[in-house]
């Protein structure tokens with residue numbers, strides 16, 4: 050099944066008399082469980098594309114189906130998004146006065162029988178992301194920017210999303226941290242059959258099943274023979 054299917058999508062923004070056409074007659078699909086990397090130059094429309102998939106901004110023409118549903122016919126978009134989609138950027142949005150563990154357990158009733166299971170799951174996800182036990186009781190400002198972003202990722206993974214959208218998420222990561230997070234992500238998403246879309250300005254992502262590039266207002270398959278040779 051396709052997790053995402055876009056047909057003949059066009060998207061433009063108007064600012065006064067100026068028309069900024071981002072996509073024209075763009076069609077693509079992403080298979081459920083696939084990891085797709087979308088590269089594109091600055092302002093080519095990477096964020097807008099992910100926002101369209103997350104039903105945060107509509108196309109001007111064409112149709113987008115996500116998890117088999119035409120986005121036009123989703124009644125409560127925020128509920129739908131909460132249930133199915135994880136959307137992360139390179140900005141963390143942690144609550145400053147909650148400890149790291151509390152960030153992940155927010156909204157869970159500690160009197161309920163499954164609270165312990167949630168706690169174990171939170172600690173497991175944090176540990177595979179390299180967060181140490183002593184950091185669980187720390188506040189966000191005691192962590193590095195990279196660690197803070199890992200917490201936002203852990204929080205998204207705790208919601209069991211069907212689709213995870215990472216918009217330039219690793220922008221502030223150094224190459225070692227980026228590699229580590231990719232290794233963790235591939236294990237996690239493949240096991241859970243999560244569809245993962247990552248955007249960035251480079252042309253490489255070692256874990257992607259497929260690399261697409263935003264070019265000439267459209268998405269094209271990116272083939273770099275050197276890169277392919279490295280993978281095999």
Ligand SMILES: Nc1ncnc2c1ncn2[C@@H]1O[C@H](COP(=O)(O)OP(=O)(O)OP(=O)(O)O)[C@@H](O)[C@H]1O
Nearest residue numbers: 062063069071089090091092093094095096097098
């Ligand atoms: N809500 C909006 N209203 C008007 N113009 C917008 C809006 N959102 C984005 N744009 C414009 O659309 C273009 C593409 O923006 P977008 O953020 O999608 O690209 P991007 O490839 O993610 O950029 P970057 O690499 O800088 O993150 C930019 O010129 C931006 O100013």
